[in-house]
Amino acid sequence: MELFxxxxxxxxxxxxxxxxxxxxxxxxxxxxGTYAPSALNAQPxxxxxxxxxxxxxxxxxxxxxxxxxxxxxxxxxxCADKSLEHAPGNWMLDCSACIQNMLLAAHGLxxxxxxxxxxxxxxxxxxxSQYFKLPESVSxxxxxxxxxxxxxxxLVTDRYREEKVHLNKW
Amino acid sequence: MELFxxxxxxxxxxxxxxxxxxxxxxxxxxxxGTYAPSALNAQPxxxxxxxxxxxxxxxxxxxxxxxxxxxxxxxxxxCADKSLEHAPGNWMLDCSACIQNMLLAAHGLxxxxxxxxxxxxxxxxxxxSQYFKLPESVSxxxxxxxxxxxxxxxLVTDRYREEKVHLNKW
Numbered sequence: 001m002e003l004f005x006x007x008x009x010x011x012x013x014x015x016x017x018x019x020x021x022x023x024x025x026x027x028x029x030x031x032x033g034t035y036a037p038s039a040l041n042a043q044p045x046x047x048x049x050x051x052x053x054x055x056x057x058x059x060x061x062x063x064x065x066x067x068x069x070x071x072x073x074x075x076x077x078x079c080a081d082k083s084l085e086h087a088p089g090n091w092m093l094d095c096s097a098c099i100q101n102m103l104l105a106a107h108g109l110x111x112x113x114x115x116x117x118x119x120x121x122x123x124x125x126x127x128x129s130q131y132f133k134l135p136e137s138v139s140x141x142x143x144x145x146x147x148x149x150x151x152x153x154x155l156v157t158d159r160y161r162e163e164k165v166h167l168n169k170w
Numbered sequence: 171m172e173l174f175x176x177x178x179x180x181x182x183x184x185x186x187x188x189x190x191x192x193x194x195x196x197x198x199x200x201x202x203g204t205y206a207p208s209a210l211n212a213q214p215x216x217x218x219x220x221x222x223x224x225x226x227x228x229x230x231x232x233x234x235x236x237x238x239x240x241x242x243x244x245x246x247x248x249c250a251d252k253s254l255e256h257a258p259g260n261w262m263l264d265c266s267a268c269i270q271n272m273l274l275a276a277h278g279l280x281x282x283x284x285x286x287x288x289x290x291x292x293x294x295x296x297x298x299s300q301y302f303k304l305p306e307s308v309s310x311x312x313x314x315x316x317x318x319x320x321x322x323x324x325l326v327t328d329r330y331r332e333e334k335v336h337l338n339k340w
Contacts, residue, residue, distance in 0.1 A: 003176040003278040007202045007271055027330075032177045034329035036270060037285055043329070048336045055338060089290040096266035097285075100206060101177055104274075108173040115207055115267075120259040132340045159204035159213070160197075166218045168225060170302045 001108040009156055010104055013112025014068035016147030021073040023051070025109050029146070030076065032105035036097035039090035045098050048077040048132060062127040063143060066116045072147035073111075076102070077118075077128065083137040092119050095141035102144055112149030118142050171278040179326055180274055183282025184238035186317030191243040193221070195279050199316070200246065202275035206267035209260035215268050218247040218302060232297040233313060236286050242317035243281075246272070247288075247298065253307040262289050265311035272314055282319030288312050 030047050038044065050059065056069050069075055078099050080091035099115050106113040118124045118140040128140035200217050208214065220229065226239050239245055248269050250261035269285050276283040288294045288310040298310035 001173045003171045003173050003274060004198075004202065006173040007275060008205050010205065010207075012207055027335075028174075030335060031330045032174065034331070034334075035178050035180065037180075037182055037273065039287060046334045046336065048338070048340060050338055052338045087287070090287060093262060093266040093287070093289075096263040097270040100267040100270040103207065104173060105177060117209060117257070117260060117263070119263075134340055138340075160201045161204070164204075164216045165197075165200060166216065168218070168220055168222045170216075170218060170304055170308075 010107040012114040015150040016071040019148040029105045033098040033102040038094035040086035044080040044084040046079045050075040072145045076144045078141045113146040180277040182284040183319045185320040186241040189318040199275045203268040203272040208264035210256035214250040214254040216249045220245040242315045246314045248311045283316040
């Protein structure tokens with residue numbers, strides 16, 4: 001897929017066919033995530049790939065907004081190891097750039113995906129830490145639900161807003 | 171440019187020729203930013219495009235790590251209007267996805283760019299607020315320095331780390 005087409009046609013997808021995504025495509029999605037920039041190139045991200053669908057009901061219990069997982073193929077929980085940071089307090093930005101690359105990659109491979117936030121909701125972060133027994137220095141950032149889209153993507157709508165673009169001053 | 175090539179070859183670029191980027195390409199870069207996902211689709215971003223190079227020395231004074239601006243074409247200061255948020259505390263994630271799209275778009279157009287953080291450094295945020303007289307609800311997130319790259323990009327290095335990918339459990 002052409003870059004600008006990918007950037008402008010990616011949408012959050014929440015309804016899936018239930019079909020399974022091959023492991024090598026999940027690897028490709030994650031690899032694209034690792035090419036995101038990060039503060040002082042710390043690359044603090046870790047990925048928990050959940051392909052065992054018997055765990056999906058548990059995940060839907062500990063995150064309030066991922067009912068889409070019911071028909072999805074995989075969940076990828078994006079975490080950061082804060083002990084890897086060179087510039088503390090940037091891990092949530094690094095992970096956001098990382099998941100954006102992953103969302104684009106999923107779209108480019110013909111899959112659908114949605115970013116469900118874990119950070120900054122303290123209760124969700126705690127539940128994911130407990131469920132996955134995350135090390136002390138590791139925080140869960142987000143969960144990417146990915147699968148084979150059930151429906152065609154909605155048409156592209158123009159997002160550019162002239163009043164949000166300021167020239168040389170606010 | 172093909173999506174996966176773009177994702178994997180984008181690099182932070184800090185040396186530029188000084189050549190000017192046409193305004194329509196800056197618009198395209200920003201437009202790509204606006205297609206990023208945001209929490210509850212709040213799209214809280216605003217953009218201050220600085221094409222007046224006489225302001226560059228001021229910007230280099232208020233941000234410690236943008237000496238690259240000396241040979242760049244434009245600075246784009248990405249801000250968020252927190253009063254637009256539906257899910258408070260997500261604006262810094264939304265803006266990170268937005269700037270990642272912008273970095274990819276700049277790369278796809280053949281330009282080079284670097285993301286210099288403003289958030290979470292409180293002193294930098296304050297200096298940008300004062301310099302641009304930002305409204306109370308608006309915070310500066312980052313500055314994207316963009317220009318025509320002076321040198322070829324460094325070769326792609328493999329970023330995927332098996333030990334950072336966990337299957338079904340940490």
